Amino acid sequence: MTGQQLRVIEICAGAGGQxxxxERAGFEHELxxxxxxxxxxxxxxxxxxxKVAHGDVADLNVWNPADYAPAEGRLPIDLLAGGVPCPPFTIAGKQLGATDERDLFAWAIEQVDVLRPRALLLENVRGLSLPRFAGYRQHVLDRLLEFxxxxxxxxxxAADYGVPQLRPRFVLVAMAAQEFAYFHWPEPAGQPPTVGEVLLPLMAANGWEGATSWAAKADDIAPTIVGGSKKxxxxxxxxxxxxxxWAKLGVDAFGVHDTAPPYPASRPMTEYGPKLTCDMVARIQGWDDDEFRWSFTGRKTSVYRQIGNAFPPPVAKAIxxxxxxxxxxxxxxRNVGNDVDHDPVYRxxxxxxxxxxxxxxxKRLDGRVDVAEVEKRIAMLxxxxxxxxQGEAETVAYRxxxxxxxxxxxxxxxHDEFGKNRSKVS
Incomplete structure (x- = not known):
């Protein structure tokens, strides 16, 4: 079963990190x-x-998943992949989950039954792994099992795969059992380079004499790059x-600069150190001049958001x-099965x-939870x-x-909320 070309449909593709x-892992983009x-x-x-479709991924006028479903003379897509919007689950946000108009995770799961891809890959922020979303995660697993x-x-x-950044991502992979038996999560690739090691060539590009000493101070990986919101x-x-x-690494994080140092007198270096350029931020995200070479179009703020909101290419390749x-x-x-119990009360x-x-x-959970835990989980659900x-006070019952x-x-x-806020959706 080796040698065949693998095809991917990528939704919410962003600027191309995933x-x-x-592509480097051997997938050719169908769309x-x-x-x-x-x-x-x-x-x-x-x-x-x-072939790139521009617009709301859930709009059938932009693309219709049924057009790519298996049919006579048309093989199934090998992989449906994407990084659906993260604000519904981010720790820094309101964690609205299913009630956030930007949430497309559940929609993406439903497309699995339409497209019938051989595999699914969806990634999101660490917040989706928290207890707040245990029921949501369980619903996703159960729905996929139905399919x-x-x-x-x-x-x-991300740092486990050579990216010099603290960037946890919560990843979902699904396949039919006969394929999933061969799936193993990628092993860590070893110690990542430091910010100084990665950025020294760019910091020194304009002849800045302090580049080497700066790089020696920037001797750790970076905090998570935040792409931010259009809002x-x-x-x-x-x-x-x-x-x-960032200040501990000798970086002024109050903005992004147009060029590497030394800077003109009109915009001098601050006490924190040099600012990063968009090219430097891209290096921190895993793009480079070799295997992961990529160019970004648009104005600086847009380019920064494209880079900051991306899935690091080395991590995407490993998966x-x-x-x-x-x-x-x-x-x-290996033996596989959907036997993980994310939320026993939901079950x-x-x-x-x-x-x-x-x-x-x-009683049905054999006393593994108490009343306080049941009420807490029901509130989250x-x-x-x-x-x-139905009922009141101590006799209230739930369905x-x-x-x-x-x-x-x-x-x-x-539909209404997305339409009103479309220009602000990142």
Whole structure:
């Protein structure tokens, strides 16, 4: 099963971080879909032969997943991949999850049943791995199982794959059981280079005499690059805590510069040290002049956001290689199954045919939780699912209702909210 060309459809493709990594892993793009025009321009600048659809990924006028489903004379797509919007799950945000109009995770899962790809890869922020979204994660696994796919979540750290940055990403991979048996998460690649090692050539490009001593001080990996939102300001390296971490590395994180030092008198270096350029930020994200060469189009703030919101190419390549090996049945198979219990209270409510009180839920879980834990979990579930209740006070009973998330429903609030806020969606 070796040698065949693997094809990918990438949704919410951004400016090409995941795109380039998957290409280096052996995947050829059948289609890339992206909302932001600047990112679309960057994709086509680097890969003019790609088919890139510009617009809302959930709009059938932009692309119709059914057009790429298996049919007579048309093989299934090997991989459906994407980095759907992260604000619904980010730790720094409101964690609205399924009620955030930007949430496309549940919609993407539903497209698996339409496209029937051989594999699925979705990545998002670390916040999706928190207890707040345990029910959401369980629903995703259960839904994929209904479609005939085995799936696993895993928190991966970009620094483990050669990226000089503290950048955890929560990744979901799914395949049919016979393929997933050959899937193994990529092993860490060793110690990443430091910020100083990676950026020294760029810092010294204009003859700055202090470049070498600066690089020696910048002897650690970077904090997470924050791409930011169209709703807020320009290019900036992150909140106060991140700025303090950058200062320890000798970097002024209050903005992004146009050039490497030395700087003109009109814009001198501050006490914190030099500012990064967009090219330097790209190096921190894993782009380079060799395997991951890439160019960005647009004005500085747009370019910075394209880079900062991207999935690091080396991480995407590492996962892509593991998926490609599994699809080709390479390596040693393992026993697999969707047996991870992300939220036991969700499990009980989902499988119940009637309303259940807290005591009944506790009994079905053999006392593994108490009343306080049941109520806490139901409160969290209520943010992503409709929870039906009957009774009062100590006798209140619960039943799990419909998932609140947008999955393609024509009457969902997402349509109105997205339409009003489209220009601000990042």
């Amino acid at each position: 795109s380039l990594g998957l 890339a879909v992206e909302l932001d025009q600047n990112a679309v321009n960057t994709l086509l600048h680097n890969r003019p032969h790609w 005939g796919y085995v799936a696993e979540w895993k928190l991966l750290e 807020h300001g320009g290019a900036d390296l992150g909140p106060t805590r991140a700025k303090r971490a 892509g290689v593991s998926i490609a090996r599994a699809l080709r049945h390479e390596g040693v198979p 009980v409510l989902q499988g119940a045919s009637s309303y259940l009180t807290s005591d009944q839920i506790i 209520g943010r992503d699912f409709f929870i039906e209740m 799990l209702g419909e998932f609140r998330a947008f999955r393609g429903q024509e009457d969902h609030i997402r």
